[in-house]
Amino acid sequence: MPDASYFAAAAAIAAAIIAFFSVWFQIRNLSTAKLAEFRLRWINDLREELSEFVGILKLYRSLCAQKNDYLFRDNIKLRCDIEIESQRVISKARSIYSYASLCLDTDKKSHKKILCIMNSMLTSSFDDCEEEGFYGASRKVLDDEWEKLSHELLSGFSDKRRKRGSYVFLRGNESA
Numbered sequence: 001m002p003d004a005s006y007f008a009a010a011a012a013i014a015a016a017i018i019a020f021f022s023v024w025f026q027i028r029n030l031s032t033a034k035l036a037e038f039r040l041r042w043i044n045d046l047r048e049e050l051s052e053f054v055g056i057l058k059l060y061r062s063l064c065a066q067k068n069d070y071l072f073r074d075n076i077k078l079r080c081d082i083e084i085e086s087q088r089v090i091s092k093a094r095s096i097y098s099y100a101s102l103c104l105d106t107d108k109k110s111h112k113k114i115l116c117i118m119n120s121m122l123t124s125s126f127d128d129c130e131e132e133g134f135y136g137a138s139r140k141v142l143d144d145e146w147e148k149l150s151h152e153l154l155s156g157f158s159d160k161r162r163k164r165g166s167y168v169f170l171r172g173n174e175s176a
Helices: 004-068 076-103 109-123 128-155
Strands: 160-163 166-169
Touching: 004 076, 004 109, 004 128, 076 109, 109 128
Parallel strands: none
Antiparallel strands: 160 166
16 A cells, blocks of 8 residues: 555645646736737727827818918918918828827738728818728727637637737637
């Protein structure tokens, strides 16, 4: 019959294994939560910037209309102030476009669509139809990213593989 010290050693080894896996799961869950927090912040920041972009372009359109208004044609100082403000506003819109260009993956069709619409809105006087197209494309990207975040949290990054700075999830026999 085995000695009691064998049982004690086996129990100690089992306890060590259980402790190891417990710590490993805690670290894994913590890293998943932290990454999800960063992705959520990215989604919210992008949403803010995209909504600010449209608001700024509407302000720019309003300033251009004021500048061309016949009531202000004789007031040189007011026209200059409006022109300076217009330039500041369009500069901010270009800055947001640059931010979005850096945040979005131009290899993805939906991301590229937003950037194309934004560029079009910057270079022309956009209409309500173009604005609705921008909102629709933005919602699609934000919803897709939210779904990816939800999937990551639920799966715990179980099938993750690194690809170009983002996590790609594999189902079945799909390849990255």
